[in-house]
Amino acid sequence: MHHMIDPDTALRLVLEATPSPEPIWLPLEEASGFVLAEPLCADRDYPPFPRAMMDGYAVCVADAGKTIPVVGEIAAGRAWSSEIAPGSALEIMTGAPCPPGSEAVIQKERVVRAGDTVAIPSDITHGMNISPIGSECARGKEVLHAGDLVSPLALACAATFGRVTVRAYRPPSLAIITTGDELVPVEVEPGPAQIRNSNGIMLTAMARAIGVREITAGHAFDTPDDLDAHIQRVVSADVLLLTGAVSEGKYDNVPGALRKSGATPVFHKVAQRPGKPLFFATRGRQLIFGLPGNPLSCHLGIHRYVTPAIWKLMGKGTERVQHRAVLGCRFNVKGSRTLFQLVRAERVGDEWRVTPCVGRGSADMYTAAHANALVRFSPDAGEMGEGAQVHFEFLDMWR
Amino acid sequence: MHHMIDPDTALRLVLEATPSPEPIWLPLEEASGFVLAEPLCADRDYPPFPRAMMDGYAVCVADAGKTIPVVGEIAAGRAWSSEIAPGSALEIMTGAPCPPGSEAVIQKERVVRAGDTVAIPSDITHGMNISPIGSECARGKEVLHAGDLVSPLALACAATFGRVTVRAYRPPSLAIITTGDELVPVEVEPGPAQIRNSNGIMLTAMARAIGVREITAGHAFDTPDDLDAHIQRVVSADVLLLTGAVSEGKYDNVPGALRKSGATPVFHKVAQRPGKPLFFATRGRQLIFGLPGNPLSCHLGIHRYVTPAIWKLMGKGTERVQHRAVLGCRFNVKGSRTLFQLVRAERVGDEWRVTPCVGRGSADMYTAAHANALVRFSPDAGEMGEGAQVHFEFLDMWR
Numbered sequence: 001m002h003h004m005i006d007p008d009t010a011l012r013l014v015l016e017a018t019p020s021p022e023p024i025w026l027p028l029e030e031a032s033g034f035v036l037a038e039p040l041c042a043d044r045d046y047p048p049f050p051r052a053m054m055d056g057y058a059v060c061v062a063d064a065g066k067t068i069p070v071v072g073e074i075a076a077g078r079a080w081s082s083e084i085a086p087g088s089a090l091e092i093m094t095g096a097p098c099p100p101g102s103e104a105v106i107q108k109e110r111v112v113r114a115g116d117t118v119a120i121p122s123d124i125t126h127g128m129n130i131s132p133i134g135s136e137c138a139r140g141k142e143v144l145h146a147g148d149l150v151s152p153l154a155l156a157c158a159a160t161f162g163r164v165t166v167r168a169y170r171p172p173s174l175a176i177i178t179t180g181d182e183l184v185p186v187e188v189e190p191g192p193a194q195i196r197n198s199n200g201i202m203l204t205a206m207a208r209a210i211g212v213r214e215i216t217a218g219h220a221f222d223t224p225d226d227l228d229a230h231i232q233r234v235v236s237a238d239v240l241l242l243t244g245a246v247s248e249g250k251y252d253n254v255p256g257a258l259r260k261s262g263a264t265p266v267f268h269k270v271a272q273r274p275g276k277p278l279f280f281a282t283r284g285r286q287l288i289f290g291l292p293g294n295p296l297s298c299h300l301g302i303h304r305y306v307t308p309a310i311w312k313l314m315g316k317g318t319e320r321v322q323h324r325a326v327l328g329c330r331f332n333v334k335g336s337r338t339l340f341q342l343v344r345a346e347r348v349g350d351e352w353r354v355t356p357c358v359g360r361g362s363a364d365m366y367t368a369a370h371a372n373a374l375v376r377f378s379p380d381a382g383e384m385g386e387g388a389q390v391h392f393e394f395l396d397m398w399r
Numbered sequence: 400m401h402h403m404i405d406p407d408t409a410l411r412l413v414l415e416a417t418p419s420p421e422p423i424w425l426p427l428e429e430a431s432g433f434v435l436a437e438p439l440c441a442d443r444d445y446p447p448f449p450r451a452m453m454d455g456y457a458v459c460v461a462d463a464g465k466t467i468p469v470v471g472e473i474a475a476g477r478a479w480s481s482e483i484a485p486g487s488a489l490e491i492m493t494g495a496p497c498p499p500g501s502e503a504v505i506q507k508e509r510v511v512r513a514g515d516t517v518a519i520p521s522d523i524t525h526g527m528n529i530s531p532i533g534s535e536c537a538r539g540k541e542v543l544h545a546g547d548l549v550s551p552l553a554l555a556c557a558a559t560f561g562r563v564t565v566r567a568y569r570p571p572s573l574a575i576i577t578t579g580d581e582l583v584p585v586e587v588e589p590g591p592a593q594i595r596n597s598n599g600i601m602l603t604a605m606a607r608a609i610g611v612r613e614i615t616a617g618h619a620f621d622t623p624d625d626l627d628a629h630i631q632r633v634v635s636a637d638v639l640l641l642t643g644a645v646s647e648g649k650y651d652n653v654p655g656a657l658r659k660s661g662a663t664p665v666f667h668k669v670a671q672r673p674g675k676p677l678f679f680a681t682r683g684r685q686l687i688f689g690l691p692g693n694p695l696s697c698h699l700g701i702h703r704y705v706t707p708a709i710w711k712l713m714g715k716g717t718e719r720v721q722h723r724a725v726l727g728c729r730f731n732v733k734g735s736r737t738l739f740q741l742v743r744a745e746r747v748g749d750e751w752r753v754t755p756c757v758g759r760g761s762a763d764m765y766t767a768a769h770a771n772a773l774v775r776f777s778p779d780a781g782e783m784g785e786g787a788q789v790h791f792e793f794l795d796m797w798r
Contacts, residue, residue: 028585032604033796046765049592053761055648075621075650077580079592093648095581095692097592100632108648136758137765144768151796152605152701153768156597156788157693158584160764182494186427193448193478193496198555205431206551222474249454249492249507253475293494295555302551306510321746347720359535362452365444366536369543369552397432397550 003269007338009302010270010278014305017266020316021169026159031150031166034210035315038167040144040158042058045134049097052311057089057111057118058102065122070113074099089118098130105129112242169315172238176200177230179244180255180293181222198365199243199274199291199298206302209397210310228280231261238313240286241306242292247277254290255279263288271337274362275300295365300340303374307396321392325375327388328355333381339340342371345392354392370397402668406703406737409677410668413704416665416681420714427557430549430565432610434714437566439543439557444533448496452528456510456517457501461485464521469512473498488517497529500686504528546714553775568714571637572613575602576629578643578653579692580621597764598642598690605701608796609709621650630660637712639685642703643692646676653689654678662687670736673761674699689748694764699739702773706795718790724774724788727754732780744791753791771797 005013023037052058057070063086073091074080080099084090092098092105094165104124112119134319137143139265143157150158150168158166167260183197184190200217207215216237220230222245246268255268263281270291275297279290282355291301308318333339343354354375359367373392377384384390404412422436423615451457456469462485472490474477479498483489491497492503503523511518523696536542542556549557549567557565582596583589584785599616615636621644644653645667654667662680667689669677674696676690684709690700707717724744732738743751753774758766772791776783783789 002739027604029600032608042765046594047762048589048594051762073449073649075580077582077592077621079590091649093650095579131760131762136760136763142763143765148769149771149796151768151771151794152601152608153694153698153764153770155604156601156698156764157768159600160595161595162585162588162595164586180475186561187563188562191478193476195445195447196559196561198558199556202551202555203426204428207555209431209551211596222476247454247493248788250472251492264757295552299552299555324749350723361530361535363446363450364535365552365555366441366540366542369550369556369634370547371552372548372550395550397548 004271005267005269007270007272010267010280011305011308013266014280014287014309014313015318016061018287018309018312019285021313023167024111024170025165026168027165028155028163031168032152032155034150034168034171035233036144036146036148036150036166037169037315038146039142040154040163041137041163041164042137042141042143043161045139046137046160047131047133047135050133051131052092052096052098052105053131054105054107055094056092056105056107056129057091057120058084058098058105059089059120059124060084060101061084061103061124061126062086063089063120064124064213065120067117067119070116070118089120102130103127103344130191169313171211171213172310172313173236174212175234175237175240176203176215176217177240177242178217178232179219179220179222179227179242183219195317198295199293202239202295202299203243203302206307206396210307211314212310222253224257226254227253228259228260231257235283235286237286240288240308241291241309242289243291243298246279246290247290251293258288258290272300273335273337273339276337278305280305287298294363296363296368304340322391322393323352325354325390327384327390329386331356331384333379333384336345336379338379339377341375341377342368343373343375343392344374345394352392354390371395403670404666404668405670406669409666409679410704410707412665412719413679413708414711417686417708417711418684420712422566422668423563423569424568427554427563427565430567431551431554433549433570435543435545435547435549435565436568436714437545438541439553439560439562439565440538441538441540441542442560444538445536445559446530446532446534449501449532450530451491451493451495451497451504452530453504453506454493455504455506455528456482456488456519457491457497457504458488458519458523459485459500460502460523460525462519463523464519466516466518469517482713486526488519488556501529502526506698525610568712570610570612571709571712572635573606573611574633574636574639575599575614575616576619576633576639576641576663577616578619578621578626578641582618597694598692601694601698602642602701605706605795606709610713611614611709620684621652623652623656626652626656627659630656634682634685636685636743638705638709639687640690641688642690642697645678645689645691657687657689671737672734675736677704679704693762695762695767702794703739721790721792722751724753724789724791725749726783726785727752728785730755730783732776732778732783735778737778738776740774740776741767742772742774742791743769744772744793750792753789770794
């Protein structure tokens with residue numbers, strides 16, 4: 001149990017505690033965006049037959065420059081019934097199998113068709129416009145590897161190979177417990193001392209956006225009993241998120257309730273702004289994040305710690321690309337903790353320009369809602385001028 | 400009706416033909432990732448009461464340096480029943496409303512509590528650790544604007560304001576008709592002249608990845624009657640995609656069937672590789688894309704023409720960010736058409752490096768499946784050396 005650790009150590013401890021991804025069988029139509037746990041290999045040669053690449057005529061090269069009879073036609077999907085021999089042409093469509101004996105396919109724009117005969121140009125070569133068996137992909141070839149993303153083209157390969165399921169890493173299940181007696185559901189008119197619960201829907205959307213599907217959400221009151229009951233109910237979730245009640249106040253029941261439930265605390269408090277009172281624990285395979293109730297702290301906790309853990313559980317990389325940018329205005333970094341500042345990144349000509357979304361106070365999510373990116377400032381950055389060089393990463397919805 | 404137009408003209412014609420986005424009411428929990436059609440305004444002042452920002456004691460500044468009795472406690476969510484007057488302190492929790500008369504909240508770490516009294520430090524100031532009513536956001540303020548993306552923090556704002564629905568631009572409905580007698584469904588063992596249908600699942604995944612939800616998919620045989628029937632059945636879809644049968648061969652029934660169905664052709668054929676025989680038409684509000692059957696041509700057609708049209712229908716911007724990169728190997732651009740080359744973009748130090756996924760022939764999707772980005776080469780680019788400067792855009796799943 002560490003005290004007030006730095007943000008890099010915190011992320012490292014989270015990822016070290018995150019279990020390896022677990023493979024499952026996914027129906028192909030549900031596999032988009034997941035990561036393959038096993039390679040994808042060709043079930044036969046592709047093309048599986050010598051394929052005509054153009055609409056035209058299958059011929060032998062010996063017939064170059066000659067006018068020969070057209071003895072039949074093969075459309076795509078039709079099997080051939082005869083061979084091609086010198087002195088006869090077969091009309092053929094793109095994607096159709098070239099019959100045995102075919103040496104070239106001549107585009108229909110390059111021949112002169114008259115009745116049942118066709119005049120073949122003289123400059124034809126062996127193999128012209130024919131894609132030979134296995135030339136694009138040989139049977140058994142490992143086309144995609146374990147760890148590859150199931151992209152649209154990967155799905156097309158899998159479908160071509162006849163895969164109705166693929167082995168991929170399963171998305172984790174997620175349980176969300178918001179806490180706070182001051183919170184009412186969004187559809188309830190709040191009393192004078194109450195506000196509406198905004199963390200539940202935000203967390204759900206952030207989790208869905210990165211591929212989590214199984215999400216349960218509940219709200220616990222600020223009593224140890226109610227919190228204990230909620231925590232016990234979600235023991236089987238892969239990831240448990242709690243919001244609020246995570247500091248050291250009288251009603252901050254989350255750390256105590258988690259300890260009581262058998263969770264092993266890993267850290268509490270990270271030297272960062274926002275989101276200092278972040279509590280992280282494990283319970284068997286379950287990862288548990290006690291996030292602050294402040295929406296901006298909660299948002300940063302999901303972006304920086306929960307999301308990489310979920311990516312690891314899904315077999316994905318855990319790092320976001322850092323882009324170079326210039327600061328769009330002066331900015332003064334104060335305080336002794338690392339600052340994760342929400343910014344608006346905009347393309348100006350060939351460079352990115354980031355403008356901090358500086359709100360009125362640490363709970364102002366109204367200004368922060370305009371952000372599409374995040375800049376990390378070390379506590380010693382001090383006063384930075386307009387045009388200063390920084391790095392930023394996109395929030396995941398804008399990646 | 401233009402002939403063999405350039406890719407920029409083609410995209411412009413597609414976007415000009417694309418109708419303006421249509422607003423609908425979306426339940427808040429389904430609105431993530433959509434675009435607001437109307438502003439989002441604060442329903443009351445935030446905070447709605449003077450909010451304690453720390454766990455501690457609400458006091459008057461006149462009591463600086465004094466030891467005073469603690470006369471009660473207010474937790475978050477509890478309404479106050481009394482006022483604060485000089486000579487008494489009230490224990491208060493983060494998020495709780497400061498009762499009338501409160502002039503400062505002193506953090507519990509900064510006081511000495513002994514029984515029912517508390518010693519207040521001498522350096523306290525008016526307003527300390529109190530967030531005044533409306534200081535973060537005033538009632539009626541337009542917090543988010545029409546055109547803003549419904550991000551996680553935007554959802555949190557909407558929930559805070561009590562919005563159970565938001566006015567957003569609706570995602571278009573999509574109909575997909577694949578064609579080709581050589582194609583069998585993925586679960587069917589193909590005959591010797593057949594291959595499995597891979598375009599249907601690829602198109603569905605690409606559309607879902609950009610937010611389309613209502614998708615119907617069918618397969619038409621290469622007869623005018625079957626195709627006509629399929630086209631008539633999907634007259635109400637906002638966007639209709641057909642694959643295959645779009646060239647000028649004997650069985651390329653798509654352009655004719657579309658004309659017969661009352662569609663107005665806009666263009667046929669674009670000076671690009673892959674995907675030259677792209678047919679684009681409209682039928683009332685419906686956008687119709689006749690895409691080539693070749694999976695790589697189909698993929699490019701969706702990426703470059705269909706996706707921007709769908710983005711416009713959803714109220715989103717239609718341009719992708721261009722990133723600078725260096726070529727990872729020599730590359731020779733041949734031919735007279737603009738080349739859209741699938742590449743693998745990788746971060747090497749502080750720069751991007753792109754390597755073309757050059758397959759064995761124009762139908763090799765097996766090599767192309769490793770791509771995560773796209774580079775546009777003009778036909779006159781010629782021979783380019785390793786390290787040459789290029790621009791690329793990410794494929795949407797990797798953005």
